[in-house]
Amino acid sequence: MTKLLFAVTAADHWTLNDGTEHPTGFWAEELVESHRTFVDAGWDVVVATPGGRAPVVDEGSLAVDANGGDEVKVADQKKYLASIESILQNPASLEDQRASDFDAIFVPGGHGPMEDLAVSTSFGALVTDFLSTGKIVSAVCHAPAALLPATTSDGGWVFDGYQLTGFTDEEETQAGLAAKAPWLLESRLKELGARFESSDPWSPHVVVDRTLYTGQNPASTKPLADRVVQALS
Template sequence: MKKILVVVTNISKYPNLERATGLWLGEAVHFAAEMEKEGYQIDYVSPKGGHTPLDPHSLQAEQMTELDWQYYSNDDFLNKLSTTLSADAINPNDYDAIYYAGGHGVMWDFPEDENLQSIASKIHANGGIVSAVCHGAVALLNIKNAEDNYLIADTKVTGFANTEEIAVGLDKVVPFLTEAELVRRGANYVKGEDWAVFAVADNRIVTGQNPASGGAVAKEVIQLLKSM
């Protein structure tokens, strides 16, 4: 059994706003919990390696589930987030799937990272799975396939909706809107109700719409892994 690669951000602050950001904790936790129940080993990676900050808004009581608290109280898990591997040190052949967790920080370090793009492209070319949730979907924007076409072109995907971004009041803060940019890359964007659990799988690409959807993405990934 190969491993699963979970990608997290290194960005701790909005470049254009006096406000902290980082990994949205639940988006890593709920995916990881489902994978670990099935016995998959997870490695955590970030563009630069080392520490990934946690978005303080994801740690508010109304956002945290019992499962989130279990992981937040787990020193081993927190140590992994503090000592992530760097993207340039990853061998894609070691992994069956890659998963991009979100949080607004990823808007500034995922889309243009060529190391992350190369890892995902090779995992997919090897017959593996590329997956993401919420803002993590921006990591998919510039991944190309062997024919030099966008990987998500003509593929059903989801990600943080324009209406959800507007609802949290950050549509003028982010460099672009996730949904709009996915459409610009030729993806067939689909969505469920705002804030409801929603995930979709197509062409070995699995995506979830919002912070509530990490576990649903994991279940789709597991189903695909079992069919491989």
């Protein structure tokens, strides 16, 4: 059975450039659509967070307006989150996980990973282990921020030169937080050497380079998860 490490942020806020804390967490669609896809594929999915702390949903991600006005979609997300509540309330600790125990790692987004995973040296080391052993590393929307601390023994970034995608600076601007952001994901990834690719704002877009699988935004979640399942079928 394929075993997947489902790495979720435990942050409940994102510290803005003026020091204020913007409430956040994981983005509902990104967790729901990916987790459901992997479970439906029959995989063993291990949910883990920094310190084994229960993750929280970004309440904004459950707003009808944030889901294209689709009330049915929001109701489905809430129903699915309720169905896995016991799993989310009792996650494993990311610090205890080893790449050798899994076939792939997936990180759903939301602004939460910008706060904790993006600066976690232990998580960076874990991601590096996945990559160096030829296993799939996958992240969607803001979650490619979790790739930032993955470095080589000489301090270089392990994804330097990789093609990838993530939440764009344009999308962050349209979402209204770019001016308040301490840093922007697309810009930071490019600064480190990523060959960043994007499509139109809010449209599904998936990029695969070797064993790195990334999605641009919430709408990219299901297509991305499907690509990961296809790769390991």
